[in-house]
Amino acid sequence: MQTAVGVFGGDAHADGIDAPPLMNDNVGNSNRHAISSLNSPPFIAVELCREHLGVHPCDKRRSITEYQNMFPAIDFSLIEHDEDILWKPDIREENEEVAARGLKFLDWLWTRKEKEIAVVSHSGFLFHTLSSFGNDCHPNVKNEICTHLANGELRSVVIIDRGMIGSDESSTNYPGKIPDGLDLPSDVADEKLSENGPTN
Helix, strand or coil: CHHHHHHHCCCECCCCCCCCEEECCCHHHCCCCCEECCCCCCCECCCCCCCCCCCCHHHCCCCHHHHHHHCCCCECCCCCCCCCCCCCCCCCCCHHHHHHHHHHHHHHHHCCCCCCCCCCCCHHHHHHHHCCCCCCCCHHHHHHHCCCCCCCCCCCCCCCCHHHCCCCCCCCCCCCCCCCCCCCCHHHHHHHHHHHCCCC
């Protein structure tokens, strides 16, 4: 949540602003000032979209009551239990279970009406979720999809519902039509750019 607020939050929060802060002062002993929710997108916490569950204490979440005090403008209404009932001290979630949870999260994501959604989560969750895709792609594309994300890395991903191809009733800004031009993995595109020189 700190990462999401740091990337998509507003300016420093100031007293007298008629909006709750996205994040209060010094959350997680960060020595950071409060961050305003003014002019920022809505933030929704989703329980499915979290790191590997179990064994490692760093992967156990705090209570929602604590989080609501730290992040007053984040919507926690979709989380059913105040305490973390999913994390177990002696059972580590299998990679396949993380991927299955990721696919459930994507099912939920499909219900959203927004055209562009930022998903801020953990590398392991995103890696196992994205690894479920790309089996019908060129190996270079599959390799790029299935690479662990670096800390703080931003990736743009377009998810296409193949059932919508050719339909005029898409509720998204990308109805599944193939874009013009090359669609190369970034490392291949970088190589081609260096071979051909920069374009002006």
